[in-house]
Amino acid sequence: MKIFKIAISPCPNDIFIFGPWLLGLTHDLKNFHSKFVFKDVEELNNSAFKQQFDLIKVSAITGLKLTSKYQILQSGGAFGIQDGPKLVSLPNTLPQHIKTIAVPGLSTTAYHLLKASWAQPFKPVPMLFSEIPKAITQKTVDAGLLIHETALIYLQKGFKLLLDLGTWWKKNTNGLPLPLGVILLHKKYLHIQKEVESKIQESLDIAYLKTQEIKPLLRTFAQEMEEETLNKHIKAYVNQYSKKIQSDGEKALIKLKNIAGWDIGE
Structure with missing residues (x-):
């Protein structure tokens, strides 16, 4: 069975979304064995530039730069509605x-x-x-x-x-969600894009249903251990745009590209 290499951050929103998948609370991808690695956000960005993983969480601005090698997925990202850096x-x-x-x-x-x-x-x-x-x-x-x-x-x-x-x-931006992080799928796996997006959505659904089962994993990685802080973080960055970016999310990514004034070309 082929290894499917996944890299995410240890921050609460990533652990919440991917926790059920990681813990085996949902079935793995068909014909793959998923292996998770945890890295700091900038380490993830650097790993994506080197194409070291099949599925990877990156800063949204980095994701926009890597669209020739990776596909930005509809699910799993971090968009702020009220909160931000x-x-x-x-x-x-x-x-x-x-x-x-x-x-x-x-x-x-x-x-x-x-x-x-x-x-x-x-x-x-x-x-x-x-x-x-x-x-x-x-x-x-x-x-x-x-x-x-x-x-x-x-x-x-x-x-x-x-x-x-x-x-x-x-x-x-007239109230658009703030795109902070996105999930990238390497383009060699475009044939399973829908399956991967569905798996992330399924994992998120299970996280809401079985939150207590993934709380120990959240505490293992959290920088701030207070329960209230963990809950505030998840509430701030796990929302409807984590399930699906939607049209507002797409507009927000375009706006980010324009506001940053950054050369997105490779």
Whole structure:
């Protein structure tokens, strides 16, 4: 039986969506044995550029760049409706004094949106998203761009909000969902695209029905262990666009390409 290589992030929304598939709560793909690997968002982006996996979660902006090699799937992605990445600093930091900003990777949607929205010039300092709060606290950087669950609890960490990219996006797109991450299928597997999309949708349906069975897996990978934080993260980024991107999601991806002002061609 052929191995089907899948790479996703350990963030709660990915674990929630793919957890039932990973745990065997749904049947595997026909004639394949699926093998899951977990990587940080920027590691996933780099792996996609190298075509190391058959199915892979990437930043939406990276997915748009790789359409000659991969197909963006209708299911499994992360679209924010109200929430998004947040630029924060220590309370006494003045915006005009911000010169260095910790970012979760130079290929992330969050970073490209920050470049489009933050008027002042700055030096990006790439690092693991989980290390950004510490870098801010230790004053290694002047500010940090928070993603995943840490963006939802910045006040609890004592940070001041400088820019909410979810709010900024909503104002600049007439309320379109914010495309943060998408699922890519390598084009050598286009013949099973519908089956893969259906499997992701089935896994998500089971996750809602058997949430308690995947909670231990969620806690294993979570950066923030509080139950309320995990639930807030899942609620923020697992929604109708995770089941199917729909026309609004497609429009949002086009808008992202335009707003980022980035050369999508390879």
